[in-house]
Amino acid sequence: MEAAGTQSAQVRWSAAGVPVSAGYGDSFFAETDGIAESRYVFLAGNGLPERFAKGFTIAELGFGTGLNALAAALAWRASGADGRLAFTSFEAHPMDAEDMGRALARFPELDADRGQLVSAWARGEREVALDGLDLTVIEGDARETLPRWSGAADAWFLDGFAPACNPEMWEAALLAEVARHTRSGGSAATYSAAGSVRRTLATAGFEVTRRPGFGRKRHMTTARLLPSSCGQEQGP
Numbered sequence: 298m299e300a301a302g303t304q305s306a307q308v309r310w311s312a313a314g315v316p317v318s319a320g321y322g323d324s325f326f327a328e329t330d331g332i333a334e335s336r337y338v339f340l341a342g343n344g345l346p347e348r349f350a351k352g353f354t355i356a357e358l359g360f361g362t363g364l365n366a367l368a369a370a371l372a373w374r375a376s377g378a379d380g381r382l383a384f385t386s387f388e389a390h391p392m393d394a395e396d397m398g399r400a401l402a403r404f405p406e407l408d409a410d411r412g413q414l415v416s417a418w419a420r421g422e423r424e425v426a427l428d429g430l431d432l433t434v435i436e437g438d439a440r441e442t443l444p445r446w447s448g449a450a451d452a453w454f455l456d457g458f459a460p461a462c463n464p465e466m467w468e469a470a471l472l473a474e475v476a477r478h479t480r481s482g483g484s485a486a487t488y489s490a491a492g493s494v495r496r497t498l499a500t501a502g503f504e505v506t507r508r509p510g511f512g513r514k515r516h517m518t519t520a521r522l523l524p525s526s527c528g529q530e531q532g533p
Contacts (some may be wrong), residue, residue: 306361306390316362316400320390323458325361325400329512332404334488335368337511342486342519343452345369346376353382356478358443358466359457360386360434363414367407370430382430385448387439393484394419398432440465443474451480455487460494469497476501479522492515 307319316325316393327334340346343355355369360406366384373382392400398415401407417425423434435442453475457466465471469488475485485503487494488510495505495518512516 301343304390306392306396308392308396314403316396317340318390318458318462321458321462323376323462326364327512331364332368332406335365335510336341336372338517339365339384339456339486340368341371342517343454343484345452346372346378347450349373349376349378349382351378351380353378353452354448354450354480355382355384355452355454356448356475357384357386357454357456358439358471360388360391361420361453361456362392362397364401364404364407365454365456366430366432367401367404367410367414367427370410370427371406374429380463383433383448384430385433385434385435385446385450386454387437387442387446389436389438391434391436438465440468440471440474443471443478446478449478449480449483451525453479453483453485455485455489460489460491467491467494469500472501476522478505481522481524483522485520485522487518488514490518491516494518506511 308316309319311317311328313328315328357365366386369384371384388508394415397418401411411425412426423436425432458465460467490507490510498520499505502523505518505520507516508519
């Protein structure tokens, strides 16, 4: 069931079989190897799995196909960390279950989790317990939903569509909320290396680093919250 005011993602498929947002004109993941991109940009970009520990929380802007959440679940289980990984994602335009299943079918290593996620998604469930991971997807405009979130993250996956396609996802006020909902020592990573994104993250209180990007992307961005800017929402 969609939250009030949300609209489902309109998806078309590239010649390579990769989902593309018809509304934003941007692909949901790399055509070359989407799961490798997720591991490089969002996991390694946040220093994971090395930082995994009991009670660790990931938050994400842009749930999309759910690929990042399932890649994180695999990494969590492989790490042998105690307890369960909490993963909260904010999504304005939830993808239909059929499209989600088709997109994730490209990655056989996700098959066990994919079936469970897609089945729950088709039933309208947005809180899903997978093996080792507690997933919550909050539907609606993140500019409205994130300020109301009571949690805080150790790591952020900033995976909205490209700033040129989806500038709202990279606004200063929203990234300030990301900082406010980041725990002490927390981090963020994104495939985007746009100067505007790096400057806005720095203004929000992050120490920002430009790194080599994945595949054809020359650069990406990682960020660490400076001690003086630790989020007010520290979570449990």
